[in-house]
Amino acid sequence: xxxxxxxxxxxxxxxxxxxxxxxxxxxxxxxxxxxxxxxxxxxxxxxxxxxxxxxxxxxxxxxxxxxxxxxxxxxxxxxxxxxxxxxxxxxxxxxxxxxxxxxxxxxxxxxxxxxxxxxxxxxxxxxxxxxxxxxxxxxxxxxxxxxxxxxxxxxxxxxxxxxxxxxxxxxxxxxxxxxxxxxxxxxxxxxxxxxxxxxxxxxxxxxxxxxxxxxxxxxxxxxxxxxxxxxxxxxxxxxxxxxxxxxxxxxxxxxxxxxxxxxxxxxxxxxxxx
Numbered sequence: 001x002x003x004x005x006x007x008x009x010x011x012x013x014x015x016x017x018x019x020x021x022x023x024x025x026x027x028x029x030x031x032x033x034x035x036x037x038x039x040x041x042x043x044x045x046x047x048x049x050x051x052x053x054x055x056x057x058x059x060x061x062x063x064x065x066x067x068x069x070x071x072x073x074x075x076x077x078x079x080x081x082x083x084x085x086x087x088x089x090x091x092x093x094x095x096x097x098x099x100x101x102x103x104x105x106x107x108x109x110x111x112x113x114x115x116x117x118x119x120x121x122x123x124x125x126x127x128x129x130x131x132x133x134x135x136x137x138x139x140x141x142x143x144x145x146x147x148x149x150x151x152x153x154x155x156x157x158x159x160x161x162x163x164x165x166x167x168x169x170x171x172x173x174x175x176x177x178x179x180x181x182x183x184x185x186x187x188x189x190x191x192x193x194x195x196x197x198x199x200x201x202x203x204x205x206x207x208x209x210x211x212x213x214x215x216x217x218x219x220x221x222x223x224x225x226x227x228x229x230x231x232x233x234x235x236x237x238x239x240x241x242x243x244x245x246x247x248x249x250x251x252x253x254x255x256x257x258x259x260x261x262x263x264x265x266x267x268x269x270x271x272x273x274x
Contacts (some may be wrong), residue, residue, distance in 0.1 A: 120223030120270025157268025
């Protein structure tokens with residue numbers, strides 16, 4: 001049997017992870033010198049209050065080699081092959097940690113895949129990987145198919161303040177004025193594993209409209225991301241359904257690691273094209 005491993009930025013609830021038989025390796029974050037583990041999306045506590053007062057002074061750390069080592073070794077002892085899907089290597093060193101752990105073990109029963117995405121995009125790839133595993137495909141075949149599906153996974157999002165993203169070093173070239181002019185909302189994409197600019201929106205209404213306009217018709221599954229207040233995300237989900245873009249739309253809150261890098265005022269839409 002193939003076991004699936006991922007990191008905590010897939011933002012799965014414990015129930016989702018159990019249903020897909022997925023092991024979560026936590027990423028960590030630091031607030032006032034104290035370390036916290038990011039875990040299932042419904043078990044991260046009131047992190048908004050914890051980091052929201054001074055998000056610029058909070059730090060994150062990739063999932064470590066030792067955490068992947070112990071997880072891989074446990075699953076191998078149980079007789080599993082291991083497929084590990086991680087956050088994009090262009091956003092985090094977590095893929096490198098998982099790859100180093102796999103090389104140290106030196107087993108052909110472990111395959112590590114750079115998802116070139118995160119959050120809902122990573123979650124959709126995991127769901128597809130489990131479907132392929134349940135079809136009794138071999139480990140290498142599943143890994144190759146998932147690598148081929150990465151280009152179909154997309155995330156469009158917007159933030160209220162560009163400062164956390166700029167300071168994180170994970171943003172391509174974007175005009176410095178974007179996100180500082182009153183009521184101008186930057187539009188961004190997670191594309192080919194990196195965060196890139198996709199223009200601006202003036203005001204919340206245009207921001208929401210342009211995010212929805214990114215979603216192709218007939219998309220099977222859509223995740224609407226948010227931090228804190230779910231109201232705008234719920235409005236986007238309802239509007240996607242009203243426009244007939246998809247019936248299967250779920251709200252998927254983000255967690256502390258991405259909150260530190262994106263800021264608290266983030267909203268986004270993730271999907272995988274058919």
